[in-house]
Amino acid sequence: MKLLLASTSKLFGQKYLEYLREEIEVFFNHTDQIVFVPYARPGAISWDDYTAIAREGFLPFRIKVKGIHELDHPFRQLSDFGGIFTGGGNTFLLLKTLYETEHFTLLREKVINGAPYMGSSAGSNVAGLSIGTTNDMPIVYPPDFAAFGFVPFNINPHYVDPDPTSRHMGETREQRILEFHHFNPQPVIGLREGSWIQVSDKLFELKGPYTARLFRRDSIPIELEPGRFDLN
Amino acid sequence: MKLLLASTSKLFGQKYLEYLREEIEVFFNHTDQIVFVPYARPGAISWDDYTAIAREGFLPFRIKVKGIHELDHPFRQLSDFGGIFTGGGNTFLLLKTLYETEHFTLLREKVINGAPYMGSSAGSNVAGLSIGTTNDMPIVYPPDFAAFGFVPFNINPHYVDPDPTSRHMGETREQRILEFHHFNPQPVIGLREGSWIQVSDKLFELKGPYTARLFRRDSIPIELEPGRFDLN
Numbered sequence: 291m292k293l294l295l296a297s298t299s300k301l302f303g304q305k306y307l308e309y310l311r312e313e314i315e316v317f318f319n320h321t322d323q324i325v326f327v328p329y330a331r332p333g334a335i336s337w338d339d340y341t342a343i344a345r346e347g348f349l350p351f352r353i354k355v356k357g358i359h360e361l362d363h364p365f366r367q368l369s370d371f372g373g374i375f376t377g378g379g380n381t382f383l384l385l386k387t388l389y390e391t392e393h394f395t396l397l398r399e400k401v402i403n404g405a406p407y408m409g410s411s412a413g414s415n416v417a418g419l420s421i422g423t424t425n426d427m428p429i430v431y432p433p434d435f436a437a438f439g440f441v442p443f444n445i446n447p448h449y450v451d452p453d454p455t456s457r458h459m460g461e462t463r464e465q466r467i468l469e470f471h472h473f474n475p476q477p478v479i480g481l482r483e484g485s486w487i488q489v490s491d492k493l494f495e496l497k498g499p500y501t502a503r504l505f506r507r508d509s510i511p512i513e514l515e516p517g518r519f520d521l522n
Numbered sequence: 523m524k525l526l527l528a529s530t531s532k533l534f535g536q537k538y539l540e541y542l543r544e545e546i547e548v549f550f551n552h553t554d555q556i557v558f559v560p561y562a563r564p565g566a567i568s569w570d571d572y573t574a575i576a577r578e579g580f581l582p583f584r585i586k587v588k589g590i591h592e593l594d595h596p597f598r599q600l601s602d603f604g605g606i607f608t609g610g611g612n613t614f615l616l617l618k619t620l621y622e623t624e625h626f627t628l629l630r631e632k633v634i635n636g637a638p639y640m641g642s643s644a645g646s647n648v649a650g651l652s653i654g655t656t657n658d659m660p661i662v663y664p665p666d667f668a669a670f671g672f673v674p675f676n677i678n679p680h681y682v683d684p685d686p687t688s689r690h691m692g693e694t695r696e697q698r699i700l701e702f703h704h705f706n707p708q709p710v711i712g713l714r715e716g717s718w719i720q721v722s723d724k725l726f727e728l729k730g731p732y733t734a735r736l737f738r739r740d741s742i743p744i745e746l747e748p749g750r751f752d753l754n
Contacts, residue, residue, distance in 0.1 A: 302689035333697065334704035380701055382660075422661055427698040428614075428654050430705050431667045435660060448692040457534035459715055460680040465565065466659040469612060472566035473662050483691055 292317075292406040293440055293489035295414035297447045297481040299347075299378050306347045307410075309484060313497065315351060317406060317488075321372020323354040325361070327397070329387035330379025330412040344377055358393060368400055378411025378447075381424040385416055386432035398438050407440065411447045414487075418444040419476045423467060441489060442476065443521060449480030449503055464503070464511065471507040477521050478505040479514070494519050523672055524549075524638040525721035527649050529679045529713040531579075531610050531642035538579045539642075541716060545729065547583060549638060549720075553604020555586040557593070559629070561619035562611025562644040576609055590625060600632055610643025610679075613656040617648055618664035630670050639672065643679045646719075650676040651708045655699060673721060674708065675753060681712030681735055696735070696743065703739040709753050710737040711746070726751050 294310075294317045301309050318324060328340035335343075341357035348355045355375070361367045374397060376384070388394040401407045409417050415424050416437040423446040452462035461469070467478050480503035481487065487502075488495045496502050501513040506521075526542075526549045533541050550556060560572035567575075573589035580587045587607070593599045606629060608616070620626040633639045641649050647656050648669040655678040684694035693701070699710050712735035713719065719734075720727045728734050733745040738753075 298691045300691060302691060332693075332701075334701050383705070422663075423659060425659070425692055427702060428656065428660060428667060429698075429702040430654075435663045448690065450690065450692075458680065458682065459530045459532060459534060460657055460682075461564075466661075469564075469566050470659060470661040473615070 291401060291440055291489055291491065292404065293401075293417060294406070294408040294486060295417050295441070295445060295481075295489070296408070296410040296486040297414065297449065298483045299410035301484055306343065309498075310486065311350065313486065313488075314408070317408060318351060318353055318373050322352060323356065323371050324348070324373040324375055325358050325368060325371045326355045327358050327374065327376040327384075327388075327393070327413065329391075330377055330381065330384035332377075332379035335379075340377060340379075344375060359391075364393060365396055368396065368405075371405075373406035373408065374401065375408045376410075376413030376416065378413055380429055381412040381415050381421045381426045382428050382430050382432055384412045385421055385435070385437060386430050388416070389433050394438075401438065401440055414445050414447055414481070417441055420444060420474070422474055423470055423478050425463075441487070441494070444470075444474075444476050444478045445487075446478055446480045449482045451503075464505075467505045467511075471505065475507050477507075479503070480505065485516075494521070523633060523721055523723065524636065525633075525649060525672055526638070526640040526718060527646035527673070527677060527713075527721070528640070528642040528718040529646065529681065530715045533716055538575065541730075542718065543582065545718065545720075546580075546640070549640060550583060550585055550605050554584060555588065555603050556580070556605040556607055557590050557600060557603045558587045559590050559606065559608040559616075559620075559625070559645065561623075562609055562613065562616035564609075564611035567611075572609060572611075576607060580607075591623075596625060597628055600628065600637075603637075605638035605640065606633065607640045608642075608645030608648065610645055612661055613644040613647050613653045613658045614660050614662050614664055616644045617653055617667070617669060618662050620648070621665050626670075633670065633672055646677050646679055646713070649673055652676060652706070654706055655702055655710050657695075673719070673726070676702075676706075676708050676710045677719075678710055678712045681714050683735075696737075699737045699743075703737065707739050709739075711735070712737065717748075726753070
């Protein structure tokens, strides 16, 4: 498998996909057209409008972007495209729509059979084993929380450290993930904004300027340094 | 119906239930024993341990607390108690356990038939129409997002205003609730920590020192002043 899983699609004060520019250039250098999955719909934007944003974001790479919803016969046509990009937004809505359109199985097979998959935020979250570590609000009810499972762990995008000055009584991100581990066995990688994970076959690499927070059941969380990592 | 729905069980630097002391005194003044629903399990604490915390919290009121899981025949025994308190924790876990134990229907009927119900955080969230506006992480998959529906709206506990200085790219609470309204019609009340809603039959009152943020579909959110309110 070939994956590029980013915590966020943009950094504060930057343009869409700007911080990932060099990485995307290499990741999709074999193709001039990819398919976009707009189902996470940030701000409930339409599939068309969201695809237009992705299309513009890929102009600098001279890569054409087609929304998966624009394909008349996605099951047949998907092989015409050199890769897949799933954008961020609401993870519950993304997963529900993937199941309802039956594109879940279609995309899963394609990626397992080698189609490069790029995700940001919700799009990276669904690459994990489940959406059980999303930060999103459950605005719709998906038929399952099971996600693509391209990687043998869960991702928590937009990971934030506890704020020691906070007087807020809601749980910290770390507390939430520790609770998750009482009910779920898989490791969780808290991916900070500006970090991404690159997967090439069975090689995993953390990229970007930051460490990531690695949570394993029954273990004290640790910081994962940028570079190759192995969860076995 | 008689409800006391609090945003949180404790305020920063205070003891458990401390800020609600006078209110609880009045709310449960007709009884010396209540049932506690420990299923939200903050930090995945056990039902017994969580009930012990609630038991201690109610000592100042000379009210005995029994965990609903401690009852041999909850369907028969529930009428022996003067009210119900559902504590905070993880809303997904709370709702899932309510459905699995079949206490969902039992509690719902009791409250509709007049048993006073107090909730904090997750316990207040499930008093609304759905858990679709929880802030919690979906650590388990409930068979439905439909909640008790004691009130004709949804509650967002621990409501926080957008931080204008934030460089974080995750959605603000307000953005999440606006997204919710693209897929769900019910009003949402963003209840700040330190606020609670009291319901007596069809009279609704916002209490505590803060305004609440009221979100109605297709309307600009407004601040609800403490005091009586009516959503019709």
